[in-house]
Amino acid sequence: MEHIPHGSPDDPNPLRRLSLEQLRRRTSIKWRAYPEDVLPLWVAEMDVPLAGPVARAVTDAVALGDTGYPAGTGYAEALASFASERWGWDTLAVERTRLVSDVMTGVVEVLKLITSPGDAVVVNCPVYQPFYLFVEHMGRRIVEAPLDERARIDPGGLEDAFRRAVRGGHRAVYLLCSPHNPTGTVHTTGELAAVAALAARHGVRVVADEIHAPVVSRSARFVPYLSVAGAESGFSLMSASKAWNLAGLKAALVTAGPAAAGDLARMPPEVGHGPSHLGVIAHTAAYRDGGDWLDALLGGLDENRSLLAALLAEHLPGVRHLPGEGTYLAWLDFRALGLGDDPAAVLLERGRVALHPGPPCGTGGAGHARLNLATSPGILTEAVRRMAAAL
Numbered sequence: 001m002e003h004i005p006h007g008s009p010d011d012p013n014p015l016r017r018l019s020l021e022q023l024r025r026r027t028s029i030k031w032r033a034y035p036e037d038v039l040p041l042w043v044a045e046m047d048v049p050l051a052g053p054v055a056r057a058v059t060d061a062v063a064l065g066d067t068g069y070p071a072g073t074g075y076a077e078a079l080a081s082f083a084s085e086r087w088g089w090d091t092l093a094v095e096r097t098r099l100v101s102d103v104m105t106g107v108v109e110v111l112k113l114i115t116s117p118g119d120a121v122v123v124n125c126p127v128y129q130p131f132y133l134f135v136e137h138m139g140r141r142i143v144e145a146p147l148d149e150r151a152r153i154d155p156g157g158l159e160d161a162f163r164r165a166v167r168g169g170h171r172a173v174y175l176l177c178s179p180h181n182p183t184g185t186v187h188t189t190g191e192l193a194a195v196a197a198l199a200a201r202h203g204v205r206v207v208a209d210e211i212h213a214p215v216v217s218r219s220a221r222f223v224p225y226l227s228v229a230g231a232e233s234g235f236s237l238m239s240a241s242k243a244w245n246l247a248g249l250k251a252a253l254v255t256a257g258p259a260a261a262g263d264l265a266r267m268p269p270e271v272g273h274g275p276s277h278l279g280v281i282a283h284t285a286a287y288r289d290g291g292d293w294l295d296a297l298l299g300g301l302d303e304n305r306s307l308l309a310a311l312l313a314e315h316l317p318g319v320r321h322l323p324g325e326g327t328y329l330a331w332l333d334f335r336a337l338g339l340g341d342d343p344a345a346v347l348l349e350r351g352r353v354a355l356h357p358g359p360p361c362g363t364g365g366a367g368h369a370r371l372n373l374a375t376s377p378g379i380l381t382e383a384v385r386r387m388a389a390a391l
Contacts, residue, residue, distance in 0.1 A: 004378040013300035014048035039383045042354045046245040046374035053289035070280040078287035089227045096256045101274030103211045103237040106254045113263045120165035120172045125362035128181040151183035162202040176208040182331045182370040184324015186220045196230030206234040212327040214243035220325035232259040240286040251279035304373045315388035328374035335367035344369040351390030353383045
C-alpha cells in the first residue's frame with residue numbers, strides 16, 4: 001500500500017500524531033477485525049495517542065499497584081466541574097449519580113428501573129445499532145420515530161411514536177441519542193425543551209445517551225438534556241470514553257433529574273461493581289485535566305469535517321452528506337450510486353475500506369454507511385480515494 005503521510009510526534013493535533021504503521025500495532029477490534037490491506041473507518045475508536053494527563057494517571061496507579069476496586073465520588077465531581085465549565089450546567093448533583101461500567105449497561109439498568117418486559121422504547125432512527133440490540137434483548141419493544149430530512153428530531157413524528165408507545169396503558173421510555181449517532185446532529189435547547197414537554201404530556205420518561213457530549217464542533221453548543229426546563233424526571237448517561245478514546249477502560253455515570261432520584265435509589269448496589277478502578281482513574285483525569293488535549297482534538301476534527309466535505313465534492317459528488325456538528329462520525333448517503341442497501345459491503349470488497357453498514361441503524365439506514373472521521377487527514381484522504389476508485 002502507498003505511503004500515507006502523518007504529522008510529527010509533537011504535532012498538537014492528536015489526529016496527526018500516529019502513523020499507519022504505529023496504528024496497525026494496536027490489538028483492539030478496530031485494527032484486528034479486518035485484514036491489513038483494509039483501512040478501518042468503522043467502529044468508534046480514535047486514531048490518537050492517549051492524552052498526557054490520562055496516561056500519567058493510569059501509569060502512576062499501576063506503579064503504585066493501585067489496581068483494586070473503585071471508591072468515592074471523584075469521577076462524578078470531575079464530570080460536574082467539566083459540565084459547569086464547558087456547558088454552563090451547574091446543577092449536576094453528585095448525590096444523584098451512580099457508577100456503571102459503560103453507557104449501554106447504564107441504559108439497561110435504568111430501563112429495568114422504569115419499564116417492564118413488553119413496554120416500549122422510542123428511538124430516533126437511523127440510530128446507533130446497539131439501541132436495537134440491547135433493548136430487544138431485554139424484551140422491550142422498539143418504536144421508531146424517524147429523523148426529518150435534515151436529520152433533526154421531528155416533533156410530529158415523535159408525538160405519534162409516543163402515542164403508539166403508551167397505547168394500552170404501557171409505560172414507555174424515549175431513548176434519546178445526544179449528540180445523535182450516526183448523523184452527528186447536535187440538538188438545540190428549543191428542541192430538547194420540546195422533547196421534555198411532549199414526554200410529560202404523554203407520560204414518557206426520557207433517558208439520554210450523552211456519551212459524545214464533549215465532541216462537538218466549535219460552531220455548535222452541546223446542551224445537556226437534564227439542564228432544560230421540564231426534564232426533571234429524566235436520566236442522563238455520560239462517560240469520557242468517546243472524547244478521550246477510553247473504551248478499553250470501562251467507567252460511566254448515570255445521572256438522575258431531581259424527580260427521578262427515587263428511581264435511581266432503587267438501583268441495586270451490585271451494578272456499581274462492574275466499572276474498572278483504572279477506568280475510573282482514567283475518566284476522572286480526562287474530565288479534570290484533559291481539556292487542553294480535548295481542544296486540540298476538536299480543532300483536528302473540525303479540519304477533518306471540512307476535508308471530508310471537500311474530498312467528497314471532488315471525488316464522490318454522487319454521495320450526499322449533511323455534515324454533523326457533533327461526534328466524530330459522518331453519515332453518508334450512497335443511494336444515488338446504486339450500491340444497494342449495504343454500500344459498506346461493496347466498498348469493503350472493492351475498495352478495501354471498512355465503514356459501518358447503515359441497515360442495522362434502523363429505518364432510514366438502507367443505502368447509507370457511517371464513516372469515522374477520527375483519523376489522520378492522510379488516512380481519510382486515502383480512504384475517499386479508494387472509495388472513488390472502487391466505484
